[in-house]
Amino acid sequence: MKRTQFVIALAASAILAGTACGQRPAAEQTSAADQKTAAGQCTPLETRAPNAAEQKPAFAGQTRACGVKTTAAIEVSVLAKGLDRPWAVEPLPDGSFLVTEKPGRMRIVSAAGKVGEPIEGLTPVAQGGVTAESGQGGLPPITARGQGGLLDVALSPTFAKDRTVFWSFSEQREGGSGTTVARGVLSADGRKLSDVRVIFRAMPTYNNGLHFGSRLAFAPDGKLFITLGDRFDLRTMRPLAQSLEAHNGKVVRINPDGTVPTDNPFAGKEGALGDIWSIGHRNIQSAVFDDQGRLWTVEHGARGGDELNMPEKGKNYGWPVATYGEEYSGQPISDLTAKEGTEQPVYYWDPVIAPSGMEFYTGAAFPEWKGNIFVGGLASQRLVRLVMKDGRVAGEEHLLTDRGSRIRDVRQGQDGFLYVVTDESNGELLRISPKK
Ligand SMILES: [Ca+2]
Numbered sequence: 378m379k380r381t382q383f384v385i386a387l388a389a390s391a392i393l394a395g396t397a398c399g400q401r402p403a404a405e406q407t408s409a410a411d412q413k414t415a416a417g418q419c420t421p422l423e424t425r426a427p428n429a430a431e432q433k434p435a436f437a438g439q440t441r442a443c444g445v446k447t448t449a450a451i452e453v454s455v456l457a458k459g460l461d462r463p464w465a466v467e468p469l470p471d472g473s474f475l476v477t478e479k480p481g482r483m484r485i486v487s488a489a490g491k492v493g494e495p496i497e498g499l500t501p502v503a504q505g506g507v508t509a510e511s512g513q514g515g516l517p518p519i520t521a522r523g524q525g526g527l528l529d530v531a532l533s534p535t536f537a538k539d540r541t542v543f544w545s546f547s548e549q550r551e552g553g554s555g556t557t558v559a560r561g562v563l564s565a566d567g568r569k570l571s572d573v574r575v576i577f578r579a580m581p582t583y584n585n586g587l588h589f590g591s592r593l594a595f596a597p598d599g600k601l602f603i604t605l606g607d608r609f610d611l612r613t614m615r616p617l618a619q620s621l622e623a624h625n626g627k628v629v630r631i632n633p634d635g636t637v638p639t640d641n642p643f644a645g646k647e648g649a650l651g652d653i654w655s656i657g658h659r660n661i662q663s664a665v666f667d668d669q670g671r672l673w674t675v676e677h678g679a680r681g682g683d684e685l686n687m688p689e690k691g692k693n694y695g696w697p698v699a700t701y702g703e704e705y706s707g708q709p710i711s712d713l714t715a716k717e718g719t720e721q722p723v724y725y726w727d728p729v730i731a732p733s734g735m736e737f738y739t740g741a742a743f744p745e746w747k748g749n750i751f752v753g754g755l756a757s758q759r760l761v762r763l764v765m766k767d768g769r770v771a772g773e774e775h776l777l778t779d780r781g782s783r784i785r786d787v788r789q790g791q792d793g794f795l796y797v798v799t800d801e802s803n804g805e806l807l808r809i810s811p812k813k
Pocket residue numbers: 657684694695696699700720721722
């Protein structure tokens with residue numbers, strides 16, 4: 378959008394909003410919100426009582442940030458519908474979108490919103506917990522059970538040259554399932570994947586349909602980060618989030634060919650999986666790199682305790698030994714919200730947003746959003762906008778609250794608009810653009 382058009386939109390929104398501060402330019406608006414945070418004088422967006430009322434943040438601004446408001450007028454349009462539980466949307470260089478559907482299909486949605494046929498060559502879908510035979514080319518089947526299915530998709534950083542895509546799924550295995558990542562080459566016409574091969578398998582295999590993770594994010598240097606869940610079960614699986622011998626509750630870092638980078642924190646260490654980057658996570662379905670090359674993640678808490686983290690090499694993010702929130706039963710998870718040797722979240726939510734999908738905004742369409750983080754909300758049925766300042770959350774806004782849709786993923790298109798998919802059986806691909 379040209380600057381003059383933006384100013385007109387801004388002025389229009391100010392009139393519509395009718396607020397005293399609505400007439401100030403966007404940049405000034407953001408700094409005003411920041412000043413309020415610094416002075417501790419603001420109205421937090423969250424006004425409901427926390428589940429774990431006795432827990433206190435470790436520092437000011439770690440939860441319940443100031444409510445902020447986008448000044449530009451926003452237009453939300455339904456680009457496509459009829460998608461079956463879409464889990465990921467990934468903008469392609471030609472303006473179209475790769476979309477995954479949890480039951481086991483990947484499709485291309487054109488820039489105009491036309492939903493394409495399922496792409497051929499993906500792994501077959503196993504039915505209802507039955508161990509299925511390996512599919513075409515000996516590839517493992519996807520199990521679409523519970524939270525499992527076909528999950529994230531990411532383009533190779535060199536997609537323009539090699540047309541390689543990466544995707545995560547819950548794999549049907551002997552004795553259960555586990556998160557697996559595969560790669561393949563998308564044909565020029567976008568109809569078929571070839572040269573498909575598995576590059577990562579989260580272990581151990583476990584027989585349930587819960588907490589698979591699993592976002593894929595490429596670092597600026599081309600390393601692939603995979604975020605994983607703890608597989609939920611309190612006695613058998615959850616404690617493994619602290620173990621270096623299991624992938625439960627980890628962020629993993631690998632080369633795009635599946636090999637382990639030699640500079641990983643536990644590479645070559647006895648009794649540790651060399652692909653582990655960080656430990657002590659619950660279930661991460663949101664991950665993105667910012668413009669400084671830093672990884673950000675948001676993980677699901679239980680009842681309270683969704684967390685924004687910036688996972689660093691070899692560090693421990695606490696789950697389940699030190700954490701905010703409480704069990705779904707109301708019982709404590711841990712007596713501790715902080716413990717030596719574990720990292721504090723940058724920010725946490727109680728009550729939760731139920732996070733899935735994440736984007737770091739760099740576009741020109743909404744200048745006031747530059748450097749903001751967007752997170753999808755499932756149970757909360759909203760798109761969460763976080764204004765960041767010096768590595769902390771300085772303001773929070775909730776968008777799309779009037780639609781009643783579970784937001785599964787959010788990505789920025791090359792046009793600087795945001796694209797969102799909703800987790801519904803008649804799922805939508807939404808476009809968020811400045812109002813003309
Ligand atoms: Ca944590």
